[in-house]
Amino acid sequence: MKVIELLGVQESFQRSCERIVQLFFEESTVRFPSKPAKEEGLAISFHTNDLEDTNQMRITGELFENKTKVNAQDVIFNINEQPRKKVEKQGVSFVLLKLLEEYTGMEQPWGVLTGIRPTKLYHMMRREGKSKEEIAEILQEKYLLQPEKIQLLQQIVERQLTVVPDLDRIGEEVSIYIGIPFCPTMCAYCTFPAYPINGRNGSVEEFLMGLHYEMEKTGQWLKDNNIRITTIYYGGGTPTSITAEQMDALYAKMYKVFPAVENVRELTVEAGRPDTIEPAKIDVLNKWNVDRISVNPQSFTDDTLKAIGRRHSVEETITKYHLAFKMGLTNINMDLIIGLPGEGKEEFSHTLEVTKELQPASLTVHTLSYKRASQMTRYKEKYKVAGRDEIHEMMEMASHWMKKEGYVPYYLYRQKNILGNLENVGYAKPEQESLYNIMIMEEAQTIIGLGCGASSKWVDPITGKIDRYANPKDPQTYISKYEEYTHKKIEQLTELFSRKRTEV
Template structure:
């Protein structure tokens, strides 16, 4: 743990800000106001005069001293805006000092949030040109030219895929979570429980899920609210049996309004060991042809190490089974930085992917999520260093461009290797609309099922309220009716004037 002594008193939310920035440079950092032995010492001097914020900082570490300065014109606004700008000034000084001291450059600058593209959209909606938006991101947030250009490209693709992206506030999308997997991967913190049929847990969960779909569907149908996209996630939605999938899609079509107008329905079949001809026939029956078949890696030893009980060959076989049986839009995921993998292993994964040419490919960077098995037993897993993961990401960018893919969504996570990003690539016209909508937070996403997170966005204020269903199937079974009522209360609040539609006799 790296100790950092900031010789000035700050509120707790500021301490969190400094900690997030410090963690970009050190595996774990501890910020303290009081003196600590062997700590990095930081002193700030920030002042306001003549409509300008100006600041200086001094950082001392290992016998060396580093000086930083930053000047920015004062922005007009309320106390909240003033506090936001002041935080930005301190962030610039702190980041610059740490970059000097460590020799590490942060391509994402002072950004520690997960949605850089949302910030790009914000500036464009405020009337800034593309050139001015790029300048703002580089000046105010210290984002590199390379990353700013990537954001611009992604936003352009998003608006091509969904031209009315910013006009969908009065529609909703749905996330339906099924919390079962054959096994739980070592890096995973999603609601994912090894599926078994003891004590009727799966059947009881599905009974609750059907009821939740019916009740939320009734509310939407009664108010004639359109659904933009539907996404079945988890866990692995194809962990349940084919007849259970069939019944679930029947309830979906019976319950939700205007299903023929829904732009996209996706089912994650991420674990190849759950895919069968019978389940693909069910998907085809309901017109669902967008699925994921996720290898993560094309090295069998890696799959064993991370707890995925399938082989590379099974991934390949299930991809071609899905393709030959009519799955038109297949996504695949690869993860950079998995245990014992370097650039050679990642090149091999890309070479294997090239033989299949899925419609979309998401390249994730490994993140040590707090509740994952991999984080709890970090010493057990040897992962690539920062330089190697950067090379792997660069190779992924080159490979996707050479194979006709374009980047269409991006998000970041805390504790992500190399302070990099996760990028979704797609063949032009094959982008996942749901992935764009969930990342850009432009409409309400209703979470249904175990561990499903809802984001209720007020169409007027655009304020977002989050709501989480229970993660554990046993808790969900006991409380789903209560959670249905609470979600409907949220919906009533953000759509207060939608009249109830009565059927004509």
């Protein structure tokens, strides 16, 4: 475990410095002592000073190894455009990244950006009136992004504004997320609120009773307040793991209690696990005009599927994809994961070859992340994954392949502990993008979460400030407390939207 000392860093941006260090040293401890320690090791010391008569600040960093200075960097930023503290934070991050890039020889494609949503920063600058060129310059000069990442952000933002031209005003509406917490079996990398459907974690019927109740109360509130729904998304878990009859009753309730479901821009049901897809369920999805589903292969190598605990085979994914497509569900998303255990370029290339035959409407390419609670993290030594360089190469393979096959990137997010410090990118054939994914990634509007583990996200229409409210993750608690949670949510929604009406 590497220990790194950072001196002269303000408390409010110590966390972001720690995240930058972890881009270079996955297993590291970062300390912020007031004086250099006596032990040997790596230390970086920062100093800031204002340049006389210029409205500029110089931020300097010196890197010491075993108490010997080995490198120094500085940067000069203007302090008249932004709050001083923000400029200092940017400067310290900049210098820290530069010093560590030189020290390790590693390059960080996302520069100093360690957050989940780099596209939000792009949208923010766009809303401030900055041109494409100005934004590119800031991203390159101040945030140290590499040109291909800037280009990716540009492409994504342009696509989002094409498919949701009213993105900047969509906060007047809401989207709905409905969480069904059951799956046929558990996958090894899973940290979603998912429970084996035949397990003992609460009864499906009781859970659905609670969900129907939440839908009724929320639908009534939306009608009373005359608020439109932009998109509805069923996730989980696997929403198609319940029976066709249960699905039918759920969607009938949705049409009955929510306002104008026929005018909703998009209705998605995840059918991620191919082993849950059957003709009777596809009939139900068609009956209620579901626009999009997802059938998730993750990989087209059987050994990998076994290793990660998915019960279905490659053949079943392909058969179920064709079945859904032939029965009229043509807008199908597929999720692929780069860096699954035992997979390198060869296996990933095979996955792309099979995907080429299928040509799904959209594809989300994830880079595996080690989430704290997953089995794969707990038993890390059991799961051998590709190295950083190979992960980068696979990501590049994916992006070239997508371009060649006519897919365009339209949303992106990053995660902590993501292999190779890369990103997850959603690609789609033109006009097949998931609007819900754009809503959630750009935090463009309030999302009301219903069901197990569903998190509601309140987006303040005036300040853009985000608050969250999470439903219980496990079905037992949900079943005993859904009324209480529903009322609390309605109270918060009323407060949020009354604020909006008073201030607009």
